[in-house]
Amino acid sequence: MARRDSQSGITLVEVLVVLVLIGVLTSAVALRIGSLDRGDNIAREAELLTARLNRAADEILITGSAMAFAWEPSTYHFLLDDGMGKRVHPVKILGEPHQLPSGITLTADAQSTGEYVVSSDLLPLSEGALHIQLSGGDVVELIRFDGASARRETPPS
Numbered sequence: 001m002a003r004r005d006s007q008s009g010i011t012l013v014e015v016l017v018v019l020v021l022i023g024v025l026t027s028a029v030a031l032r033i034g035s036l037d038r039g040d041n042i043a044r045e046a047e048l049l050t051a052r053l054n055r056a057a058d059e060i061l062i063t064g065s066a067m068a069f070a071w072e073p074s075t076y077h078f079l080l081d082d083g084m085g086k087r088v089h090p091v092k093i094l095g096e097p098h099q100l101p102s103g104i105t106l107t108a109d110a111q112s113t114g115e116y117v118v119s120s121d122l123l124p125l126s127e128g129a130l131h132i133q134l135s136g137g138d139v140v141e142l143i144r145f146d147g148a149s150a151r152r153e154t155p156p157s
Contacts, residue, residue, distance in 0.1 A: 046141035053150035
């Protein structure tokens, strides 16, 4: 039987070290790419919030009950005011708090927390439209909600 030279080939430990290095490099690249698409995340969140605000306005028309949009820097939800006080909106997509992805913050009318109440006539109880800003890093998305409809706006240059 021929003896194998101890210097030929590679050992299992060497193969495992190479696999670990490949895994670490792949993870680093994936994390870097994940941070690059933050602008896409903000655009998706702005589109989602606009759709939910419009759905909430539709619900006011259907139910005839007032509604409140409540926000904090990293989450928002909707409340129903049907004359028995404010409570979580019964429509699941509106009532459940929506957590914004990490790195994205929400402010409205320059306030980090608050409520914007819309009457059953689709009129805001406060003066004027609500100006919502979603931001993360250098990316900013603006949404204007007047109680009856929401629309995305182009940020000033």
